[in-house]
Amino acid sequence: MLLVVDALNRHRFEDILEEMFRLRARVFGGRLGWEVSVADGMERDQFDALDPAYAIGIDDEGNVVSCVRALQTTGPHMLSDVFADILGGEPPLRDPLVWESTRFCVDTTRLTAAGGMQGVSRATCELMIASLETALEAGISDIVTVIDPVMNRVLKRSGNAPYDYLGKTVPMGKVPAMAALLDVTPERIKAIRDFAGIDYNVFLTEDEARDRFARRGAEVAPLLAAGQPMDKLQTYCLEQLSAASTEEERAKAIELMDALTAYARAH
Amino acid sequence: MKPEDLLFGVQDDTDVSEMLRRIRDSYGLDHVAYAGSNPVTGRVFGKMTYSEEWQSHYLANAFYNIDPTLHEARRSIAPVDWSRLDRSENFRTVFRAAHDFGISDQGLTVPVRGPLGDVGGLSVTTSLNVNEWQSLRREIIKDLQAFAVHxxxxxxxxxSPLNTIMAPQLSSREIEILQWIAAGKSQQDIGDILSISHRTVEVHLRSARTKLNALTTAQAIGRAIAIGLVHPE
Known part of the structure; x- marks a missing residue:
């Protein structure tokens, strides 16, 4: 389920945004090997400073599992700058009715629990629906989206096939990047909804998003609430837990904490 | 009515007020206002259909320093319905005064960003009931987006300083499409000739119109010919 964050409400969601930048670091800096800059475990670029809009997926356990970023093509955006190679040096589109979508990603390490349809997860479909519905509401007619061939196949499989591409496919780190065009129409949204069997509202209210995100640290809270001084071991455990990027790592971190707690009680 | 028909005959490049009046009247809005700033000269520009009395009151109280429909709304990328703005002290100050001048706090700001970091916003107000407003909003939102950037x-x-920096930067594809239109081809034909979808032709054409600051394709062709991008057959 998706939360939309932009300049108007971001002061209420800085913590969720940080989790989103961590997810981007894992996906673009790690798994996909794009040439992105990661600092403090977070991937950010100059376009994040330009008040973009984000759709951010938060799962039932409060984890940030997906995100995408949108900018207007009338102002500075990625195709006019860092992705200029895709357009072969040609000036980019400039159209009040076209938004650019970038940094589309889903945390694939968490997908087993969420289930999937033909290799496309529910989280991915919810994110696509949220992006298109947000754009439709804003009067946008088309989205130009910078993606890799894997994402391109995901779009094609899920009723969201691009109707055309701009420029050419160029290397972007380990994988190629391309600019695809999507019409923002009720028909496209319906096709994805039908494919995924999603007939519900995919958006979270601000309060719902806060409630979900609060669940995330549920297992850490009792430790902190015990009011004991944070010794080095405890700090280490909490750091391991917050740094865990997969369910497996997370489970291991919790296991370690439980074992140490049991040891401390016994002695 | 299509946007290009609405502003047909508004030729004077500085006659923004007339454009705003026509937008207001055609869509049955209470008021329409544009405000923007030039990043190079720092000049702030505002035009509106509000009464002289409200404009004077607004200026005298320097509401432009605190007006959330200017400062907050334009930082969004999507049009901002004013119901989304925090009911802050600033909001209440401006709209309590506006209310005394019969101006509704129901409205929408369409934010604009230009390539050089220039920002602006087209705002509309209405005293329709909420449902009527939501339905009108859906109907006119695309037009408002186009007008705002225009x-x-x-x-x-x-x-003038920006005039030279911002010479239209059209792609070869956009020029190619304008050239085919000047030669009398339809968008469908052009799609077939270039082996691209007709929707792609439409996207390039709209982008070319935006870059040439033309509301109609005819206007765009005229300007493209005038600056030597397209050569008449």
């Missing part, structure tokens, strides 16, 4: 570009490029 008016913004007109205002920004009317300042």
């Amino acid at each position: 008016i913004h570009d007109k205002v920004v490029t009317s300042d």
Whole structure:
């Protein structure tokens, strides 16, 4: 389920945004090997400073599992700058009715629990629906989206096939990047909804998003609430837990904490 | 009515007020206002259909320093319904005064961003009931998006330093499509000739119109010919 964050409400969601930048670091800096800059475990670029809009997926356990970023093509955006190679040096589109979508990603390490349809997860479909519905509401007619061939196949499989591409496919780190065009129409949204069997509202209210995100640290809270001084071991455990990027790592971190707690009680 | 028909005959490049009046009257809005700033000269530009009395009151109280429909709304990328703005002290100050002048706090700001960091916004107000307003909003939102950028570009490029920096940067594809239209081909034909979808042709054409600051394709062709991008057959 998706939360939309932009300049108007971001002061209420800085913590969720940080989790989103961590997810981007894992996906673009790690798994996909794009040439992105990661600092403090977070991937950010100059376009994040330009008040973009984000759709951010938060799962039932409060984890940030997906995100995408949108900018207007009338102002500075990625195709006019860092992705200029895709357009072969040609000036980019400039159209009040076209938004650019970038940094589309889903945390694939968490997908087993969420289930999937033909290799496309529910989280991915919810994110696509949220992006298109947000754009439709804003009067946008088309989205130009910078993606890799894997994402391109995901779009094609899920009723969201691009109707055309701009420029050419160029290397972007380990994988190629391309600019695809999507019409923002009720028909496209319906096709994805039908494919995924999603007939519900995919958006979270601000309060719902806060409630979900609060669940995330549920297992850490009792430790902190015990009011004991944070010794080095405890700090280490909490750091391991917050740094865990997969369910497996997370489970291991919790296991370690439980074992140490049991040891401390016994002695 | 299509946007290009609405502003047909508005030729004077500085006559933004007339454009705003026509937008207001055609869509049955209470008021329409544009405000923007030029990043090079720092000049702030505002035009509106509000009464002289409200404009004077607004200026005298320097509401432009605190007005959330200017400062907050334009930082969004999507149009901002004013119901989304925090009911802050600033909001209440401006709209309590506006109320005394019969101005509704129901409205929408369409934010605009230009390539040089220039920002602006087209705002509309209405006293329709909520449902009527939501339905009107859906109907006119695309037109408002197009007008907002058109008016913004007109205002920004009317300042001479930017006029030269912002010479239209059209792609070869956009020029190619304009050239085919000048030669009398339909969008469908052009799609077939270039082996691209007709929707792609439409996207390139709209982008070319935006870059040439033209509301109609005919206007765009005229300007493209005038600056030597397209050669008449």
